[in-house]
Amino acid sequence: MNVMDWWYGVVGLSIPTMIVYVLVMTHVTIVAVTVYLHRFSAHRALTLHPAAQHFFRFWLWLTTGMITKEWTAVHRKHHALTETEDDPHSPRIHGLGAIVFKGAEYYRQGTTPETLNRYGKGTPDDWMERRLYTPHTSVGVSLMLVINLALFGALGLTVWAVQMIWIPFFAAGVVNGVGHFWGYRNFECPDSATNFSPWGILIGGEELHNNHHTYPNSAKLSVKPWEFDLGWAWIRVLTAFGLAKPLSTGPIVARVEGKTAIDMETTWAVLNDRFQVMARYGEEVVAPLVEQEYRRADRATRRLLKRSKDVLCRHEGLVDEGQQRRIAAVVGASPVLRILYEKRLELSAVWSLKSRGEDLLDAFRDWCHEAEATGIQALDDFVQDLRSYTVQPARPA
Numbered sequence: 139m140n141v142m143d144w145w146y147g148v149v150g151l152s153i154p155t156m157i158v159y160v161l162v163m164t165h166v167t168i169v170a171v172t173v174y175l176h177r178f179s180a181h182r183a184l185t186l187h188p189a190a191q192h193f194f195r196f197w198l199w200l201t202t203g204m205i206t207k208e209w210t211a212v213h214r215k216h217h218a219l220t221e222t223e224d225d226p227h228s229p230r231i232h233g234l235g236a237i238v239f240k241g242a243e244y245y246r247q248g249t250t251p252e253t254l255n256r257y258g259k260g261t262p263d264d265w266m267e268r269r270l271y272t273p274h275t276s277v278g279v280s281l282m283l284v285i286n287l288a289l290f291g292a293l294g295l296t297v298w299a300v301q302m303i304w305i306p307f308f309a310a311g312v313v314n315g316v317g318h319f320w321g322y323r324n325f326e327c328p329d330s331a332t333n334f335s336p337w338g339i340l341i342g343g344e345e346l347h348n349n350h351h352t353y354p355n356s357a358k359l360s361v362k363p364w365e366f367d368l369g370w371a372w373i374r375v376l377t378a379f380g381l382a383k384p385l386s387t388g389p390i391v392a393r394v395e396g397k398t399a400i401d402m403e404t405t406w407a408v409l410n411d412r413f414q415v416m417a418r419y420g421e422e423v424v425a426p427l428v429e430q431e432y433r434r435a436d437r438a439t440r441r442l443l444k445r446s447k448d449v450l451c452r453h454e455g456l457v458d459e460g461q462q463r464r465i466a467a468v469v470g471a472s473p474v475l476r477i478l479y480e481k482r483l484e485l486s487a488v489w490s491l492k493s494r495g496e497d498l499l500d501a502f503r504d505w506c507h508e509a510e511a512t513g514i515q516a517l518d519d520f521v522q523d524l525r526s527y528t529v530q531p532a533r534p535a
């Protein structure tokens with residue numbers, strides 16, 4: 139091998155080829171993380187053909203050195219203890235910078251034997267795992283380095299460095315950091331998870347983190363028509379080839395036009411879809427009345443009411459002291475907003491009842507009747523719409 143061979147590699151691929159190669163390789167790794175580790179292993183949101191499972195395990199060993207059991211356990215713990223002291227990677231507790239730039243370190247710290255035992259159930263424990271993947275994590279990534287050097291020569295080292303940084307930065311850092319910090323929220327789930335981009339392309343749909351914390355067992359992370367989840371697109375492709383089967387895609391509720399009775403099935407359906415229902419309460423009831431009150435108010439009150447819908451609808455557990463004072467001032471200034479705010483808290487309390495039977499039905503029915511009795515048109519319309527919910531698929535008339 140002469141000096142030029144050493145510089146350009148044995149195969150000697152060009153720089154444009156190299157860029158495409160980096161994008162393809164890191165993309166497959168992202169798919170392995172979001173589809174295999176996250177949606178399949180940690181959440182059981184889909185089934186995967188054994189061949190697909192083996193491919194993804196091999197790929198993760200080769201390109202990341204991550205161990206399925208460790209990743210799964212740390213992630214399940216994150217969902218179980220989100221934003222508490224025991225959350226393995228909370229930017230609310232440890233600071234955003236720490237999670238974004240040292241996300242992988244928090245992962246390593248999180249993998250205690252106790253965590254693995256408690257949260258790592260149902261992960262691979264076959265010969266390959268025990269003999270190769272788990273004990274020899276550095277062999278895979280070293281092999282990757284050799285392949286890159288052969289393909290690109292000395293530049294292969296740069297390619298390899300990008301591959302090695304990709305997942306710790308984007309998955310461990312950006313999703314776990316930014317996904318609990320910045321962005322928009324479709325749903326008031328009880329932690330501060332955010333969607334930080336409606337197009338989940340770069341990290342395969344993981345950008346839709348608020349949707350994910352709301353429906354953690356859904357194989358599909360996009361909810362709104364304008365959101366795009368690339369991981370879900372890949373699941374569709376795998377499904378078409380008989381390699382995957384989604385088990386859950388979030389709550390499925392049916393609507394029966396003209397149905398007015400509030401029965402057990404209405405209650406279950408609304409309960410199932412409660413995050414969506416609460417979000418609609420904000421959009422269809424609170425927002426128009428904030429708007430109406432704003433138009434009628436004097437200047438000082440207007441300043442208070444401006445954009446107050448978000449604070450009035452924020453999950454009770456996430457309201458800080460400043461927001462609490464703001465809510466008190468808003469409901470003090472507007473009797474109608476006070477009613478809407480109280481009604482929202484009461485509806486939220488209905489869903490936290492332990493009962494899934496008659497008590498739940500009674501509580502929901504009472505709430506509906508009281509809401510109708512307020513005489514607020516938007517609230518009444520909202521209740522009429524909830525009456526049409528059912529768990530049964532609507533039969534064509």
Ligand SMILES: [Zn+2]
Pocket residue numbers: 216314317318331347351
């Ligand atoms: Zn999270």
Ligand SMILES: [Zn+2]
Pocket residue numbers: 176180181213217350354
């Ligand atoms: Zn998750």
